[in-house]
Amino acid sequence: MDAPIVAAPASAPTQIEVEVKLPKKEKKPRTDAQKAATEKALATLRERREAKAKEEAALAEAKEITRVQVHHHKRKNPGKELATKEDLESLRGELASFKNLLGKPSESKPAPAAPAAPSKVTTKEQYDALEPGAIYIGKDGKRYRKPQQA
Numbered sequence: 001m002d003a004p005i006v007a008a009p010a011s012a013p014t015q016i017e018v019e020v021k022l023p024k025k026e027k028k029p030r031t032d033a034q035k036a037a038t039e040k041a042l043a044t045l046r047e048r049r050e051a052k053a054k055e056e057a058a059l060a061e062a063k064e065i066t067r068v069q070v071h072h073h074k075r076k077n078p079g080k081e082l083a084t085k086e087d088l089e090s091l092r093g094e095l096a097s098f099k100n101l102l103g104k105p106s107e108s109k110p111a112p113a114a115p116a117a118p119s120k121v122t123t124k125e126q127y128d129a130l131e132p133g134a135i136y137i138g139k140d141g142k143r144y145r146k147p148q149q150a
Contacts, residue, residue, distance in 0.1 A: 086142055093135050093145030100133050118143060 030038075073082060121127050121136045130136055132148045 090135075090143040093143065096145065097133050097135055 070082065073080075118135045118137050119126070119130075120138075121130065122139055127136070127146070130146045132146055135143055135145050138144050
């Protein structure tokens with residue numbers, strides 16, 4: 001085995017690896033005020049997380065209850081539709097008018113007359129003659145409530 005030995009040229013730089021270790025920087029001890037502030041921030045964060053978890057759990061429970069109620073309704077009343085938005089708005093209007101009729105106990109109003117059946121409104125004059133909060137039947141046959149004046 002007469003393999004020639006190859007030597008690195010003299011002009012090639014030699015590489016030296018140096019590992020430098022710096023002394024550990026000492027941390028300043030935290031003051032009591034800093035510790036208290038951190039603890040307060042962590043407590044607030046925990047409270048927010050717990051509140052959010054409670055809200056999410058309540059929402060999930062409400063969705064499940066609604067789902068079960070809809071399923072139950074569909075089983076008991078096949079083909080019968082649930083309440084529509086228009087139905088809900090009509091009921092809200094009627095509820096508001098009943099609340100207006102009751103008034104506040106401190107007010108000394110004369111007892112209002114029993115509410116008449118909603119009248120059909122076909123003209124602007126009829127609409128303008130209605131009292132604020134009155135329920136009426138529009139041209140399309142749906143029930144509406146005239147808004148309260150600001």
